[in-house]
Structure formats: C-alpha cells, structure tokens
Amino acid sequence: MNSKQKKLSLKVSEWLRSPGPDGDIVLSSRVRLARNLRDIPFPYLASDSQSAAVLEQVRSMIPALSAAHGPVRVYTMDELDSLERQVLVEKHLISPALANNQQHNSAVLLRDDEIISIMVNEEDHLRIQCLLPGLQLERALQLAEEYDDLLEAKLDYAFNERWGYLTVCPTNVGTGLRASVMMHLPALMLTKQASRILQAIAQVGLAVRGIYGEGSEIKGNLVQISNQITLGQSSEEIVRNLYGVAKQVVEQETQARQILLNEGRDRIADRVNRSLGTLRYARLISSEEAMQLLSDVRLGVDLGLIEEVDGSILKELLLLHRPAYLQYLTGRNLDSFERDRARAKLIRLRLAGKQLHEREE
Amino acid sequence: MLCENCKERQATVHLTKIINDEKYVQHLCEKCAREKGEFDFEFPSFSLQNLLSGLMNLDAQPAGQVMGFAAQKLQCDNCGLTYAQFGQLGRFGCSRCYDAFGERLVPLLRRIHGSTQHLGKIPRRAGGTLKLRRSIEELRQKLQEAVAREEFEQAAKLRDQIRELEEQAREGENNEQ
Numbered sequence: 001m002n003s004k005q006k007k008l009s010l011k012v013s014e015w016l017r018s019p020g021p022d023g024d025i026v027l028s029s030r031v032r033l034a035r036n037l038r039d040i041p042f043p044y045l046a047s048d049s050q051s052a053a054v055l056e057q058v059r060s061m062i063p064a065l066s067a068a069h070g071p072v073r074v075y076t077m078d079e080l081d082s083l084e085r086q087v088l089v090e091k092h093l094i095s096p097a098l099a100n101n102q103q104h105n106s107a108v109l110l111r112d113d114e115i116i117s118i119m120v121n122e123e124d125h126l127r128i129q130c131l132l133p134g135l136q137l138e139r140a141l142q143l144a145e146e147y148d149d150l151l152e153a154k155l156d157y158a159f160n161e162r163w164g165y166l167t168v169c170p171t172n173v174g175t176g177l178r179a180s181v182m183m184h185l186p187a188l189m190l191t192k193q194a195s196r197i198l199q200a201i202a203q204v205g206l207a208v209r210g211i212y213g214e215g216s217e218i219k220g221n222l223v224q225i226s227n228q229i230t231l232g233q234s235s236e237e238i239v240r241n242l243y244g245v246a247k248q249v250v251e252q253e254t255q256a257r258q259i260l261l262n263e264g265r266d267r268i269a270d271r272v273n274r275s276l277g278t279l280r281y282a283r284l285i286s287s288e289e290a291m292q293l294l295s296d297v298r299l300g301v302d303l304g305l306i307e308e309v310d311g312s313i314l315k316e317l318l319l320l321h322r323p324a325y326l327q328y329l330t331g332r333n334l335d336s337f338e339r340d341r342a343r344a345k346l347i348r349l350r351l352a353g354k355q356l357h358e359r360e361e
Numbered sequence: 362m363l364c365e366n367c368k369e370r371q372a373t374v375h376l377t378k379i380i381n382d383e384k385y386v387q388h389l390c391e392k393c394a395r396e397k398g399e400f401d402f403e404f405p406s407f408s409l410q411n412l413l414s415g416l417m418n419l420d421a422q423p424a425g426q427v428m429g430f431a432a433q434k435l436q437c438d439n440c441g442l443t444y445a446q447f448g449q450l451g452r453f454g455c456s457r458c459y460d461a462f463g464e465r466l467v468p469l470l471r472r473i474h475g476s477t478q479h480l481g482k483i484p485r486r487a488g489g490t491l492k493l494r495r496s497i498e499e500l501r502q503k504l505q506e507a508v509a510r511e512e513f514e515q516a517a518k519l520r521d522q523i524r525e526l527e528e529q530a531r532e533g534e535n536n537e538q
Contacts, residue, residue, distance in 0.1 A: 038487070041440045041455045145482070152484045158456030159487040163470070164479025166456040170413065170466070171473055173459075175481040232476020 007075070008084055008328070013091055013114035013131070016316045020134020024302045025250045027182045027222070027315060028133055030092070031140040031239070033148050034167045034176035035126040036158040042168045043104045043121040051105040051121050057155055058120050062109065064150055065118075069111065069143075072118075076107040083333075086324030092131060098122045116147055123168050124176075126151065135246055137179055137239045145235070164231065174231030179239050181246045182211055186221040186299040187256035188249075190268075197252055198223065201245055205229050220291030220318055225249070261303055272300030276309065279347050284340040290321050290347060313350055321346060364390035413451030416472050437461040490533040497526045 015028045036042060037057070040050055055076070065072045077085060077098065085099035094108050098119050109118040119127040128151070130144040158166040165176040172178070188194040198208045207226050210218045225246065227238045260268045275296035279285075285293075298314040300306035319325075321343045327334050330342050364372045370390035378385045435444035442454030444462055453459065459466065471477050483492045500523045507516040 036456055038456050039439055042453065044452065045440055045442070045454045149485065152486060157484050157487040159484050160456075160459060161491050162478060163459055163466075164481060165484075166453070166459050168452050170451070170453070170470055173470065174474065174476075174479045177481070229474050229476075231470060231474035232478060232480055234481040 007080060008087055009114075011114075012316050012320070013093070015115065015131045015133040016091075016319060017312065018133045019312060019315075020132060021136055022247075022250050023134040024311070025183055025185070025253050026135040026246060027184055027318075028092075028131055029135055029137045029140045030129065030131045030180045030182070031137065031144045032127050032129040032178050033144050034124040034165065034172045034178075035128065035148065035151070036166055036168070037125050038156045038158045040125070043101075043106070043123065043125060044168070046104065046121075048105070054125050055105040055107055055120050058107075058109065058118070058126065058151075061151055061154060064154070065109065065111075065147060068146065068150060069116075071112050072109050072116070073112070074107055074109050076105070078102045078106075083324055083327055087328045090319060090322040090325050092319075093117045093129075094119055095122060095127075116143065118147065118151075124172070126155075135181060135243070135250070137181065137243050137246075138236075141177075141179065141235055141239050171228075172230050175233070175235045175238065177230055177235045177238055178226055179242050180224050180226035181242065182222060182224050183246065183249060183253070184220075184222055184295065184298065185249070185253050186295050187260050188253050189218075189221045190260065191256050193252065193256055194223075197249060201225060201249070204241075204245065206242065206245060219288060220295045222291075222295070222318070257299070257303060265305075268303070269300070269305045272296045272303070272305055276300065276306055276351075280351055282344045282348075284337070285344040285347065286340055287321060287323065287343065290343055291318060294318050294321075294347075309351060317347055317350055362388055364388065364393050366390070366393035413469070413473075414448050417448045417451075417469050435462055435465065490530045493526050493530040493533065497523055497530065500526070 020026070020029075037054060040046060040054060043051055043054075046054070059074060062072055062074060075088075080088075082099075085094070088094040088108065089096050089099050091114065093110060093114055094117065098106055098108065101122065104121045106119070106121040109116075109120065111117070115131060117129045117131070119129070128144050128147050130140040130147075132140045132143075160166060164174040167173045167176055185194055188197060201208055205228050207228050209224055209226075211220075211222045211224050225242065227242055229238070233241075275293040279290070279293050279297060294314050294317055297306060297309060298311060298318070301309055301311040301314065320329075323334075323339055326339055326342050326346065329346070334342055362372045364370050365388050367390060370392065372388035372390055374387075374389045374391060374394040376385075376387040376389065376394070378387075436442070437454055437458040438461065439457040440454035442450075442458055444465060447453060447458065447462065467477050483495070485492075500519055504516055504519040504523065507513075507519060
C-alpha cells in the first residue's frame with residue numbers, strides 16, 4: 001500500500017469525545033451480537049471461496065446499512081497493514097483476533113462515527129458491535145439490534161428454537177450477546193475497596209477484567225465488566241442485570257470519592273496535581289505511567305481539584321496514547337524510546353489545548 | 362548479566378544467530394526480547410477450549426464408556442466435524458453441528474449457562490413461525506386465567522386472537538414447505 005496515504009480516519013471516535021450518562025465513571029457501554037449464516041462452515045473451517053462468499057453477502061448489505069443511520073464503509077484485513085489493524089484494536093473497533101486474521105476474508109464494516117462496527121469472519125461469521133459513551137447499555141442493545149434486523153432481512157441466519165442463535169463457541173450460544181461497560185474506578189482502587197467489590201461481581205455471573213480483553217491486567221484503574229451467560233435469559237434481561245450492577249459500582253465509587261475528599265483532601269489534591277505536573281513537563285513517558293497519571297488527573301478533574309483541564313481530553317488520551325495510534329499519528333514506525341517521547345509530546349500538546357490532528361514533521 | 366537493551370533487568374534470553382557464517386550473540390530480558398520480536402514465547406496456554414473439553418469429558422465416566430464411544434462417532438454431515446473433534450476444539454464447525462450432536466450437548470450447555478432453552482430474541486425470518494407460536498402460547502395462558510376469573514367476554518376475545526394467529530402460523534408453515 002501507499003504509505004503516505006492514510007486509509008483510516010484519525011478522528012476521535014464518538015464514544016471517546018462525549019461523556020454520556022454517568023460519564024464521570026462509566027467511560028463506555030458496549031454490546032456485541034454474534035451471528036452466523038446457516039449451513040456455511042464457520043470461518044475457521046470455511047474454504048477460501050466459502051468465506052469470500054460470506055464477505056460478499058455482507059458487502060451487498062452496505063447500501064441498506066448505510067441508508068439506516070449514516071455511511072458504512074468496509075475495510076478488509078488484508079488491505080490494512082499491521083499498524084492500521086492495531087489502531088482499530090486500540091480504538092476498540094475490532095478484536096485482536098480479527099486483526100490477526102488475514103486469511104479468512106476477514107473484514108470490518110465501520111459506521112462513520114465509529115459507533116457501529118460489524119466484524120466479518122472473525123470467530124463467528126458476523127459480530128455486530130455498538131459502542132456508546134457513558135452508561136447506556138439499553139440504547140446500545142437497541143442500536144445493535146437494528147443493524148441485526150437489517151442484516152437478517154437478507155442473510156439466512158443460523159438459529160434454532162432450542163439453542164437460539166448458533167455460534168462457534170458454546171459459550172456464546174442463545175442470544176449471542178456480550179454486553180460490557182468500561183469503568184474508571186480510581187477511588188475504589190486507592191481505598192483498596194475494588195477487589196472486594198469486583199469479587200462480589202464475579203459471583204453474580206459477570207466477568208471483570210482489564211480493558212484490553214481477556215486476560216489483560218487492570219491498568220489506569222480501568223475495568224471492564226461483562227455478562228458471561230448467553231442462554232436462557234433474554235437480551236433485555238442480560239443488559240438490565242449488567243446495568244443494575246454497573247449502577248451499584250458507580251454508587252460505590254462515588255462514595256469512595258467522597259470519602260477521599262472528606263478525609264484526605266490535601267493528600268489527594270497533592271497527588272492529582274503532581275500527576276498533572278508530570279504530564280505537563282515530562283519529555284519521556286511510558287504507556288503504563290501515562291495511564292496511571294492520566295487516571296489521577298481525571299480523578300482530580302472529577303473531584304473539582306483540577307479546574308484548568310477538560311475531562312474529555314483525558315478520556316481520549318487514556319486510549320490514544322497507545323503505541324499503534326501514536327505511530328499512525330506521527331506517520332512512521334517508532335521504537336519504544338521514540339514512542340515514549342512522542343507520547344509525552346502528544347500529552348503535553350493536548351493538555352495545552354492543541355488538537356491531535358496536525359501531523360508532525 | 363543485565364539485558365543489553367534496557368540495562369535494567371536480568372538477561373534471561375540468550376540468542377545466538379548465525380548469518381552467513383557470522384555469529385551474533387544477544388542477551389536480553391524477556392520484556393525486551395518480546396518487544397524486539399526476537400523470540401516468540403509460546404507458553405502452552407490454558408485456553409477456553411481446554412476448559413470446555415474438560416467439561417465435556419466429565420460425561421465420559423468409566424460406567425458411561427459404551428455411550429461415550431457411540432457419541433465419539435457422531436459426525437456432522439454438513440461440515441464433517443465429529444463429536445470427538447468438537448470435544449478437542451471446543452468449537453462447532455457449522456450451524457448443523459448443533460442438530461448432529463443433539464441431546465449430547467445438553468449437559469455441556471447446562472454447565473456453561475445453567476439453562477438449556479433459548480428465551481431471547483427470535484429473528485424475523487430464520488425464526489419462522491416461532492414468534493407466532495410463542496405469542497399463541499402466551500395468549501393461551503391468558504385465556505386460561507381469564508376463564509378461571511370467569512371473565513368470559515375477555516376469554517372470547519383471546520380465543521379469537523388465538524385462532525387468527527394459528528391461521529397465520531399454518532400459512533407460514535405451508536409457505537416454508
């Protein structure tokens with residue numbers, strides 16, 4: 001491909017720009033529906049012509065999908081280079097599994113505002129994802145289902161009465177629904193309450209993990225909570241349960257923040273402002289350090305201890321300082337030292353109110 | 362020995378490369394080695410698939426061996442996946458595997474989900490007349506309740522609705538054939 005031309009938009013996704021309901025604690029709500037086509041072998045078993053046919057069928061739906069809520073574009077994994085694929089992973093628009101899969105006619109359909117992404121030939125033939133800012137799971141489900149209905153109008157879905165939507169993995173069968181929320185829980189972490197609460201959540205059939213998918217560590221005080229069970233409950237029920245739990249966690253985090261303010265105002269003010277100072281003046285910063293400091297600053301903004309920074313910038317930065325995005329933004333490959341330098345610069349500029357889109361020379 | 366790259370951590374990866382008879386030796390820590398892509402760490406990871414096949418093999422107790430053997434021979438006629446392969450992979454091969462493996466799936470899915478009946482969304486086309494039939498069931502339930510409460514006017518209305526839906530369901534089924 002032509003390395004000078006950027007295929008992907010560097011634009012910040014809608015879910016990163018606006019806060020949404022309970023947006024000080026819940027960064028995003030996500031719903032994904034796993035769907036397959038009847039009788040066609042699942043992607044890992046399908047022949048090249050079979051998976052190509054699946055992609056073709058989905059492609060033919062683009063006009064109908066675009067007519068619904070704005071233009072939808074398709075990117076095949078083999079037309080994107082590894083950096084571009086990684087950018088999509090960092091923006092949470094595709095899964096790492098899809099990014100690593102260039103053989104099976106894998107692709108993603110992206111709506112312009114990046115709220116809807118439809119992965120084709122991932123683990124399942126189709127994975128319809130809706131990603132919204134803040135806590136709005138019901139809305140996310142509703143939107144994902146709209147696209148689901150549009151696709152089902154033409155595509156022959158694999159469904160049976162007993163098992164519901166048939167999926168590759170038996171853990172997804174039934175509704176094929178995985179709903180999740182990404183939450184920022186600095187006060188619960190600081191006050192060492194998080195593990196107690198997160199363990200309790202695990203006992204009600206929900207999974208808790210870091211934000212970069214299965215097995216990832218908790219970084220930047222960000223956790224993801226999602227449903228595990230997909231069979232025997234309706235999608236609405238699953239989403240309502242998760243919403244209920246998320247609301248509880250929001251309440252706990254809010255209380256913990258209040259306690260931090262009441263009992264240790266000076267200490268917390270000192271901590272978050274020191275973190276801001278480091279971010280403002282650092283010349284080299286690792287991803288891990290950046291996430292921790294950004295989390296502190298965000299907490300400072302939420303608590304009213306830092307007034308000169310806009311909270312929304314921090315939400316963007318928490319995700320956009322990631323390695324692939326940095327390299328895509330600067331337009332070249334960077335080694336880890338250069339990335340630390342570029343990251344520090346990006347954060348400095350952004351905290352000073354500059355836009356991200358200007359290319360560095 | 363410290364890592365040559367970061368000079369912070371112990372070097373635990375010692376690489377020897379021979380290119381055109383020239384020997385290069387590198388001493389790196391795991392982190393730098395991984396970042397450099399010099400060494401692919403392939404730990405035998407414990408995956409979801411392992412876990413699933415573990416769950417499935419719970420069924421193959423010694424006493425159940427005969428049945429277990431029969432089940433191993435089950436095969437999907439559409440994609441060719443056998444039940445034994447499903448046990449190893451923890452993945453179905455195509456949508457028809459669900460029919461091919463039939464009742465054998467019940468214990469596994471119950472263990473995963475605590476349920477063996479889909480209750481959620483029904484797709485408009487692929488669901489066929491299922492949606493109608495579910496509505497009919499619901500109305501029948503209501504009809505019984507109405508009769509029990511001696512609300513006969515309401516019951517009559519419900520009965521008419523049920524007839525209408527049954528008619529639609531019959532038409533739908535004829536169209537499918």
